[in-house]
Amino acid sequence: MSYCVHCGVELDDAARRCPLCHTPVLDPNRLQNGETPPSFPQRREEVLPVSKKEAGLLLTAMLLSAAVCCVVLNLFLGRGRAWSLYFAGAAGMLWIWFALPLFLRRMVPALRLTADLAAVGVYVYLISLDLGGAAWFWGLVLPLLGAAEAAVLVLSLLLGRPHSLLTRFVMVLCAVAFFTMAAEWSIDRYVRGTWSPAWSLVVCAICVSLCIPLVIVRWVPSLREEARRRFHI
């Protein structure tokens, strides 16, 4: 019979340390008594993570059947126009968004984001094919999607690390400013052929004017403490 010298509780004969404070048990008599079976079993049950493949297959079957039905119908109805591409493309995009993560459990978030945006890009490309809009796709949509991916990717990488609320807010504002600039650049290049920043500068100015005081508050301890005191919840 052993007792924990810190907790004062009696310990199990098989205990090598106190389960409450982890103090080792030093009982010379126990060596003479031999090994005592532990009170609780020590066998670990192997538990596999839940498989989501069934749900993925079901979703795949549903989307595939919808897409195939539309393509077959297109062969008989409205043959002059490839309207079924809208539905097949949407089904493909939904498959990338919702079914693919069910099959690939450990998909890197950056890869998933890229795949999701690529799916959007392909879908819009199919629409542009039907509408004869290759110019606006390459000149406008693709740069916008690229800018969105860059902004969200960098932001998600930065926000994935521990940061204060103020720092996070500053990062989001910077991302908004970057995307706005990129959007106006893409639109100007497509419409006028040259970049003449206007409205995006207004948005950027607002973001910067919000960021500067936040950065100052973040880095000056006395201000940070004052803000914490005044805005505590």
Add this chain to the structure above:
Amino acid sequence: MAKEPQAKKWYRLDNAGILYSALQTEQYSAIYRFTAVMARPVEPQALRRAIQRTMPRFPGFSVCIRRGLFWYYLEPNRRSGPFLKEDVRCPCRPVRFQEDNGWLVRFYYYENRLSLEVFHALSDGAGTMVFFKTLLAVYLQELGVEMPWGDGILNVEEPPRPEELEDAYLRYAGERALPLRFPPRAYPNTGTPEPFYTLHVVVGTMAVEQVKARARAYGATVTEYLTAVLLQVIAQRQDRENPLHKRPVSLVVPVNLRSFFPSETLRNFIITVSPGIDPSLGEYTFPEIVAQVRSYLKLWADPHKLRALITRNVGFTTNRFLQRVPVVLKNPILALNYRLGGTRPYSGTISNPGQVRLPPQMAPHIDHVEVILGQATVPRSHCCVVSCNGTMAVSFAGTLKETDTPRDFFRFLVKEGIRVKVTANDPGY
């Protein structure tokens, strides 16, 4: 031999069962475990026969869960099982409705330990206690011990009675419901979570008489006394960790409604109340905490109030709009509701299924009984108290690495002069 349940093809879940089914994920376990520590090592063959004889008498436990469009429901499980297994280190593994042939009860044995695990959607502690005692009696019969029926042990030769499957919540729900309120956020008392499917269990056993004597010294019952001890140790932990911004410390305490509303149901018939203290108002001495818990629990021992609480809880199952919301949409709503109203306002749980009264023929064969609760939605310890044969077992189970709460709890009891023996499933053995 008991007959199969006659005409009943499926069962609606009671309102507690609906909640537990909606919450069930890989990160939460609504499974709890009853363990009898026997005087002799468990004989698996005899236990297998006992399970086969006992299960048909309890149709409420011989079910699997199915998902309908609007609600989950239970139906008799015709597949083979439930199977007796060798026990594992981490008990109360979260249930997966499609695995284990759909069984929602599990049986384990290890050395002298005979364990039963039950999904909370089927039954509460009082209902499971009847099932467990009957199983133990049949097991002892299989070993050749003369064991009479009665004393909370059901005759497995008789058919099940309809009142055992009653949804008592619906029977006792009244007209007026208490308004829905979300209490303020409490000190969470959480810690560092362990990896996938690790549950730390610490069990302290002590003499019931010693605990009763200390509780009497404060003018309290055992439940009130132990609740106060747990509140005190959690408040002290908050003092150490966050002395400047103190939150309320509050516990979930299940109340067996059978004490207030007569019912023979073996399904869920409990409700939770939440005694607590607010350390931001000043420091509480231990006798003050006991007095606070005592007056709070007395205030809630009012059938009118409890009926209004039942009515409120039953309200969402009878609400015509919610009834028509598909279960896939209802589950996240219930989970959010549980997070706001069932997790954030509390610092822990203490459950006391009560005293396990054994007939004289059974008592020499059972040393004591332990009850362990499954993992919470957050890494936090759940406490459960049960007494049997003059021994009280207080268990703490949780997925967190830190042992502050059980350590301070048992140290407090030792300082009070109670002799405590501690065992754990920790791998340090």
